[in-house]
Amino acid sequence: MTSHIAVPDTLADTHNDFLQCFSSYSQNFTSISSLIYTPNNSSYRTIFLSSAQNPRTFASASTSPLAIITPSYESQIREIIHCSKLHGIEIRVRSGGHDYEGLSYVSKSPFIIVDLRNLRSITVNTENNTAWVQAGATLGELYYSIAEKSRTLGFPAGVCPTVGVGGHISGGGLGTMSRKHGLAIDHIIDARIIDVNGQILNRESMGEDLFWAIRGGGSASFGVILAWKLNLVSIPQIVTVFNVTRTSEQNVTKLVHRWQYIAPRVDENLFIRLYVSSANSSENGNKIIVVSFVSLFLGGIETLLPIMQESFPELGLLREDCTEMSWIESALYMAQFPRGSPLSVLRNRTLQDRISFKGKSDFVKEPISEKGLEGIWERLYEQVGSSALHFTPYGGRMSEISESELPFPHRSGNIYMIHYAVLWREEGPETQNLLSWIRRLYNYMGRYVSRSPRAAYMNYKDLDLGVNNKGNTSYTQASIWGTKYYKNNFNRLVRVKTKVDPANFFRNEQSIPSISTWWKKGGD
Numbered sequence: 438m439t440s441h442i443a444v445p446d447t448l449a450d451t452h453n454d455f456l457q458c459f460s461s462y463s464q465n466f467t468s469i470s471s472l473i474y475t476p477n478n479s480s481y482r483t484i485f486l487s488s489a490q491n492p493r494t495f496a497s498a499s500t501s502p503l504a505i506i507t508p509s510y511e512s513q514i515r516e517i518i519h520c521s522k523l524h525g526i527e528i529r530v531r532s533g534g535h536d537y538e539g540l541s542y543v544s545k546s547p548f549i550i551v552d553l554r555n556l557r558s559i560t561v562n563t564e565n566n567t568a569w570v571q572a573g574a575t576l577g578e579l580y581y582s583i584a585e586k587s588r589t590l591g592f593p594a595g596v597c598p599t600v601g602v603g604g605h606i607s608g609g610g611l612g613t614m615s616r617k618h619g620l621a622i623d624h625i626i627d628a629r630i631i632d633v634n635g636q637i638l639n640r641e642s643m644g645e646d647l648f649w650a651i652r653g654g655g656s657a658s659f660g661v662i663l664a665w666k667l668n669l670v671s672i673p674q675i676v677t678v679f680n681v682t683r684t685s686e687q688n689v690t691k692l693v694h695r696w697q698y699i700a701p702r703v704d705e706n707l708f709i710r711l712y713v714s715s716a717n718s719s720e721n722g723n724k725i726i727v728v729s730f731v732s733l734f735l736g737g738i739e740t741l742l743p744i745m746q747e748s749f750p751e752l753g754l755l756r757e758d759c760t761e762m763s764w765i766e767s768a769l770y771m772a773q774f775p776r777g778s779p780l781s782v783l784r785n786r787t788l789q790d791r792i793s794f795k796g797k798s799d800f801v802k803e804p805i806s807e808k809g810l811e812g813i814w815e816r817l818y819e820q821v822g823s824s825a826l827h828f829t830p831y832g833g834r835m836s837e838i839s840e841s842e843l844p845f846p847h848r849s850g851n852i853y854m855i856h857y858a859v860l861w862r863e864e865g866p867e868t869q870n871l872l873s874w875i876r877r878l879y880n881y882m883g884r885y886v887s888r889s890p891r892a893a894y895m896n897y898k899d900l901d902l903g904v905n906n907k908g909n910t911s912y913t914q915a916s917i918w919g920t921k922y923y924k925n926n927f928n929r930l931v932r933v934k935t936k937v938d939p940a941n942f943f944r945n946e947q948s949i950p951s952i953s954t955w956w957k958k959g960g961d
Contacts, residue, residue: 451524451547452503458520459506462513472513472555474505481505484552485542488531488786490599493793494539496864502529502542505550514661515635517551522633522942529945530661532572533601533786537796537898540945541604541657545907551661553603554786561586566669567626568592572603572662577768577783583669584765584780591672591764593618596771598783606665607656608896609845611854613733613771616705616833618670622652622843623834627666630656633938637663650933650949653845654923655895658930658949659937672764677734677741678771679758685726686718690810693728695751696828697804701852703748705833706735713826715817724818733767793864795872797857797879798897799886800847809885816878820859823871824878827856846924847892855886856897876901895922904946915950922947 456473463469474481484505489495503526508514521528527548531541542550553573559582561568570579577598583590593614595605610621618624627640628651638660640648647659656662683689693711700709712729730752734741738759745754762770769778805813817824831851840846847854859875861868879901883891893902903918912931919927927949934941934949941951 451526455520455524455526455549456504458523459516462516469513472507472509474507475503476501485550488534488552488554488599488601489539489542490534490791491537491539491794492791492864493795493868494536495543496793498539498543500543500545500547502544502548502550505552507552507555509555511556511629511631511637511663514551514631514663515637517549518631518633518635518661518942521549527944528661530603530657531601532603533575533599533605535597535600536604537794537896538900538946540898540947544945553601556663561590561669563587563590566590566671568667568669569664570602570667571664572601574602575784575786576600576602576605577772577785580765580768581780581783584763587669588763588765589672589674590669592621592667592669593624594621596768598768598772599786602665603656603662605896607651607653607662609653609894611829611894611896613708613710613767614670614672614735615835616708616830617735619834619838620653620845621667622845623838624668624670625652625665626668628652629663630660631663632660633940633942646929646933647937650844650930653843653895654926654930654933654949657945658934658943660943673735673737674763675737675761676764676767677732677736677738677759677761678767679730679732679754679760681730681752681754681758683728683730683752684718685814689726689728690807690814692730692751693810693828694804694807695749696730697801697852699749700828700830701832701836703832704744707741707744708733709749709830711826711828713813713817713828714824715814715821717821724821726814726817731771733771737761792860792862793868794858794860795875796897797875797899797901798894799855799857799879799882800851800892800894801853801855801886802850803885804852805885812881813878816874816881820871820874823861824857824859824875826858829854829856840924841926844923844926844930845895846926847894851887854894855882856894890920890924892924893921898947900946902947905944905948905950909941910950912950912952918947919949 474484527546528551529541529548530551532553556571557574559570559574561583563586576594594610594612606621630638709730709732714727716727718725830853836849838848840848859871902921906914930949935951939951
């Protein structure tokens with residue numbers, strides 16, 4: 438992407454017409470012009486890249502945004518929607534820019550980015566244990582703000598502090614306290630959203646169907662999420678963390694095999710995630726598998742050690758492996774900040790190291806055999822240093838919520854989720870080899886994971902699963918990917934979409950389709 442882009446006359450006219458429309462709503466052109474970045478602005482590329490988190494997604498993009506708008510007030514988003522509809526321009530809404538496929542900041546059609554960076558206020562109420570957080574805030578900013586007010590309140594969401602609250606929560610919000618408290622969406626009690634007509638709605642005025650849909654169904658299909666009201670959860674003064682690494686030279690296959698039986702069934706206060714990769718042995722240079730057992734326990738060491746000794750003695754956890762700290766300090770630990778980093782690093786919205794990646798996900802219902810695990814290791818040996826897998830345990834609260842309670846359906850019956858990733862620093866000939874590798878690994882895993890459908894996590898977006906037809910897609914086309922993310926909840930999401938956005942203004946490659954004919958006839 439370049440900072441100065443040649444725009445065809447027709448697009449230039451559309452672009453100018455949109456800007457004139459948007460500017461006409463403001464009495465002060467100077468103030469509103471400071472919110473608009475076009476390809477002619479020297480800051481355009483800087484603003485675009487500031488929260489475009491995956492270089493893969495825009496390195497080969499054929500179109501760039503006609504403009505990036507950073508609204509300061511909610512009312513300005515209403516005007517953006519009006520002018521975009523009037524002039525046939527798509528909008529992409531970006532809160533943190535972590536969409537795995539870049540759908541919050543790239544498009545194949547003429548589009549603008551609505552960047553919510555200026556809408557990130559957070560209000561924490563410790564009297565009723567709630568918080569309002571605007572969609573442009575990051576998880577790090579949210580955690581920091583909660584900790585400023587209380588060290589015994591927290592919120593169950595993801596570990597990456599630069600992830601935007603708007604998108605993360607609307608897709609589910611899985612984190613290190615999910616076994617104890619469920620997902621982020623399980624703690625949303627109100628929301629504010631702007632619909633296709635420019636109306637600002639809360640839970641009461643939007644109705645329970647739309648409120649259901651935006652908690653796990655991806656708010657980008659239904660409007661522009663402005664803010665969430667959270668129910669905060671109680672946490673102990675002291676939590677315990679550990680990160681114990683074992684390798685294939687230390688019988689790691691048997692440990693991982695055993696982990697599958699323990700992690701989903703152990704005390705719900707204990708979360709043990711596996712980080713799996715390959716490396717070259719420092720002793721002989723041979724390829725080895727490296728597995729880090731990374732844990733958060735909601736309690737002290739004295740309580741944790743007996744639980745581990747009884748449930749997972751094979752790991753050999755020692756007292757010196759464990760560290761007690763506050764929950765907010767554990768947020769830094771899980772985000773892999775160096776020990777002793779100030780809490781204020783959570784407020785940094787910019788990743789220090791940004792590299793290209795491709796991600797995929799799976800849900801596991803039955804333990805994978807040792808032979809099956811060895812097959813994974815063999816494939817990881819092909820990409821030493823550029824691949825990583827995360828095994829995230831389920832059980833606890835995750836097994837107690839019905840799969841139709843909210844759009845996120847991956848609840849009881851799953852013992853853990855797998856996240857696959859392959860990473861690289863520069864786009865080039867090797868990129869396609871890496872993409873082919875992760876797809877081969879994914880194909881191999883088909884025999885060990887969920888089936889009919891082979892489920893996937895919407896926040897780990899994967900366009901390999903299928904994409905909508907350009908424009909108004911069909912229900913049949915969209916259901917190819919939609920049932921993988923949402924299972925039977927996909928049908929209800931389509932009904933809600935058809936009701937609130939019948940013309941399908943809010944759309945992308947994997948947005949919920951608006952199918953008026955399907956809605957009336959009951960399916961095709």
